[in-house]
Amino acid sequence: MMFFRNITIGQYIYRDSIIHxxxxxxxxxxxxxxxxxxxxxxxxxGFFIIGFYLFINISLAKVHxxxxxxxxxxxxxxxxxxxxxxxFTTPGDIIYRIWILNITREGIHRGLFISVRLFYLxxxxxxxxxxxxxxxxxxxxxxxxxxLKIIRVPAHEIAMMMTIALRFIPTLMEETEKIIKAQIAxxxxxxxxxxxxxxxxxxxxxxxxxxxxxxxxxxxxxxxEARCYRGGEGRTHYxxxxxxxxxxxxxxxTLFILxxxxxxxx
Amino acid sequence: MIExxxxxxxYNTEQNEKIASLSGINLKIHKGDFVAIIGANGSGKSTLVxxxxxxxxxxxGEVLVENLNTRDMEEVWNIRKQVGMVxxxxxxxxxxTTVEDDIAFGLENIGIKAKEMGERVDWALxxxxxxxxxxxxxxxxxxxxxxxxxxxxALAMNTSYLILDEPTSMxxxxxxxxxxxxxxxxxxxxxxxxxxxxxxxxxxxxxxxIFVLDKGRIVLEDSPKKVFDKAEQLLGLSLEVPQxxxxxxxxxxxxxxxxxxxxxxxxxxxxxxxxx
Numbered sequence: 289m290m291f292f293r294n295i296t297i298g299q300y301i302y303r304d305s306i307i308h309x310x311x312x313x314x315x316x317x318x319x320x321x322x323x324x325x326x327x328x329x330x331x332x333x334g335f336f337i338i339g340f341y342l343f344i345n346i347s348l349a350k351v352h353x354x355x356x357x358x359x360x361x362x363x364x365x366x367x368x369x370x371x372x373x374x375x376f377t378t379p380g381d382i383i384y385r386i387w388i389l390n391i392t393r394e395g396i397h398r399g400l401f402i403s404v405r406l407f408y409l410x411x412x413x414x415x416x417x418x419x420x421x422x423x424x425x426x427x428x429x430x431x432x433x434x435x436l437k438i439i440r441v442p443a444h445e446i447a448m449m450m451t452i453a454l455r456f457i458p459t460l461m462e463e464t465e466k467i468i469k470a471q472i473a474x475x476x477x478x479x480x481x482x483x484x485x486x487x488x489x490x491x492x493x494x495x496x497x498x499x500x501x502x503x504x505x506x507x508x509x510x511x512x513e514a515r516c517y518r519g520g521e522g523r524t525h526y527x528x529x530x531x532x533x534x535x536x537x538x539x540x541x542t543l544f545i546l547x548x549x550x551x552x553x554x
Numbered sequence: 555m556i557e558x559x560x561x562x563x564x565y566n567t568e569q570n571e572k573i574a575s576l577s578g579i580n581l582k583i584h585k586g587d588f589v590a591i592i593g594a595n596g597s598g599k600s601t602l603v604x605x606x607x608x609x610x611x612x613x614x615g616e617v618l619v620e621n622l623n624t625r626d627m628e629e630v631w632n633i634r635k636q637v638g639m640v641x642x643x644x645x646x647x648x649x650x651t652t653v654e655d656d657i658a659f660g661l662e663n664i665g666i667k668a669k670e671m672g673e674r675v676d677w678a679l680x681x682x683x684x685x686x687x688x689x690x691x692x693x694x695x696x697x698x699x700x701x702x703x704x705x706x707x708a709l710a711m712n713t714s715y716l717i718l719d720e721p722t723s724m725x726x727x728x729x730x731x732x733x734x735x736x737x738x739x740x741x742x743x744x745x746x747x748x749x750x751x752x753x754x755x756x757x758x759x760x761x762x763x764i765f766v767l768d769k770g771r772i773v774l775e776d777s778p779k780k781v782f783d784k785a786e787q788l789l790g791l792s793l794e795v796p797q798x799x800x801x802x803x804x805x806x807x808x809x810x811x812x813x814x815x816x817x818x819x820x821x822x823x824x825x826x827x828x829x830x
Contacts, residue, residue: 423651454651458693507646514607514639515660515707516631522665526658526675 299355299414300421306534307349307419312428314535315416318542322412325546326405330553335404337549341542342411349419359414360407367403374399426450427527444520452508460501467496556583556606556715556749561615563601563770575601576770579615583749585714588741590758590778591751593767594792599751602767603717606749607637619715635664638708640718644700644725648692653684656692657707664711678706681744682736698729705736715747716740723753734760755782755796759817766791783815798822 302308307315322338329335346356360367380394420428430447437443468478471492478489563576575598583589593599604610605617608624619637622629641647650656654675661671679685682702692700701721708716718737722730734757740746752758759778766774766781768791774781782788782795785803794800802816812825 423655451650455649455692458691459645462693504646507641507643508649510609511639511641511647511704512649512659514609514634515711516634516663517659518631518663523662524665524667524671526655526662526668526671528668 299359299417301351301355301418302421303350303419305348305350305419306538307345307415309534310419310538311529311531311535312420312424313432313529314531314539315420316425316428316432318539319412319416321542321546323409325550326408326412329550330401333552334549335401335408337545337552338408339404341545341549342408342415346411346415349415351418355418356411356414360410363406363410367406370406371399371403374402422454423451423527426454427525427529431529442520444523448520456501456504459504460497463500464493464497467493555585555618555620556747557581557616557618558602558605559616559618561605561612561617563598563605563610564613574770576605576612579770579772581765581772581775583715583747585747586741586745588738588748588762589750589765590761590763591749591765591767592753592755592758592793597767597791598770599767600719601770603639603719603749603751606715606717607634607639609639631664635711636713637715637717638705638711638713640701640704640708640716640721642720642723644697644704645692647704648700651691652688653690653692653695653703654679654688656703657710660707660711674710674712675706678710681709681740682706696729697725698732701725701729701733702736705733705740709740709744709746713746715749717749719751720753721750722757730754730757755794756798759796759799766793778817779815782817785814 322342326338329338346353375391375395376389378392378395378398380392382390383393383396384391417425426447429450430443433441433443433446472478476489476492478486481489558579558581561576561579562574564572564574567573579602591599591602601610605612605624606619608617608630611625617624619633622633624630624633648656649659657675657678658671661674666674675688679688682705684699684702684706687695687699692703695703704721705716716737722733725733737748737750738760741748748761750757750761758764759782761778764774764776764778764781765772766788773791774784774787782799785795785799788795795803796817798816798818799814802812802822803814805812806814810829812828816822816825
């Protein structure tokens, strides 16, 4: 039994594109701006402009749309569910009646708005994770959070935790697989019984996994100390982030488009 | 120079008993030395080397590295810059998500400028022969390759001492041989001092000097030839001699006139040829 074949971390896909070359900070800020605008915009024209803008961004990234759409699949259910809930629960002009359920004009309007928002939310975040490597993302987050150090936000520590998590996800997955095999070899059964039984069956996997993870953490801490690690102070960075003219142009265009989409009400 | 002055280390058991894992260790390791440490499980090998860069502090006595005391909270960082460490489990020492980022980890910690970091990372990658894998993710490497990344990470810091704590015990024979070759090269070409803990006597036989540890004490300190000449004493410490030495001793017993402390195949061939 193979549980975790071909583990890839994140969804990053390498392409030689303008979007990939943008500074991660610029991309993170762009996504934050897009998400904010999505929830402020209140007109179909606005949504259309943002949609068009996202479409351009994704095409510029040279990533096949199927990767972007893959991110939407698991959330399709939630989107349709919210759509229906809004259809039936919003009070207003009744335009159709099924049994005791009323569909209202306002309901359709709000339902569609919310679904489009969710749809764009996923599009923009996938755009970010598809075009930014986890390392760049971590560096970007560390830099962006660093100004929050004044109010004691541990920017470096958060970034270090993310790095270590990324590093150890595949290792721990391999280990889980080994433990599962070892337990199966001893006669453990993970495939039958009801839900409660099945969850109980996973205890013999979780416990050794945790114990090993703590051992690893111990070893890693010693190795880090041996390599002069003593927190973020005075640390330099191997990867240098630099914002150049393309980044400037990109963020200006983005701001312009988003403001237009917000203000444009036909 | 690394100097242990009458070092004793106690640890507390769960029953709150004080147990000495090192007692009264005196040793000197000079710059450029190529030494191995052997000893049975629990003889204090790992505890000993963890004292060198202040990961553990002596309960009694002093440890000096280049005349810096490991007890000095500020100097300990200067000591760690000079003393690189490689541990047993290659999986638990790599911090970053790619090979080059990991090698740069130590350099980032000591505040090296980005440009110089790039040069040092290139240099270290070259020495361990991992140039083609600089962008690989650690979990896709073999155990031997991972250990080479760890070694490169230490080298990039410009260490003058490299301590390896059973670096090959989790590797396959090929990876084991490769690591030992790299370590030898580092000693000869880069004149880096090597302290190498091992369970494999055939590895220990290739060093200039061996320290034998038993119950927290140094019981033997000599060249491999002289150490493995004392096979009976080693056996008493649950240690063996290399296979080839064992063969030589058997041959001596059966009446052949060859030395009983032969350490490698070449030497064996040389003596056996005398009989043809």
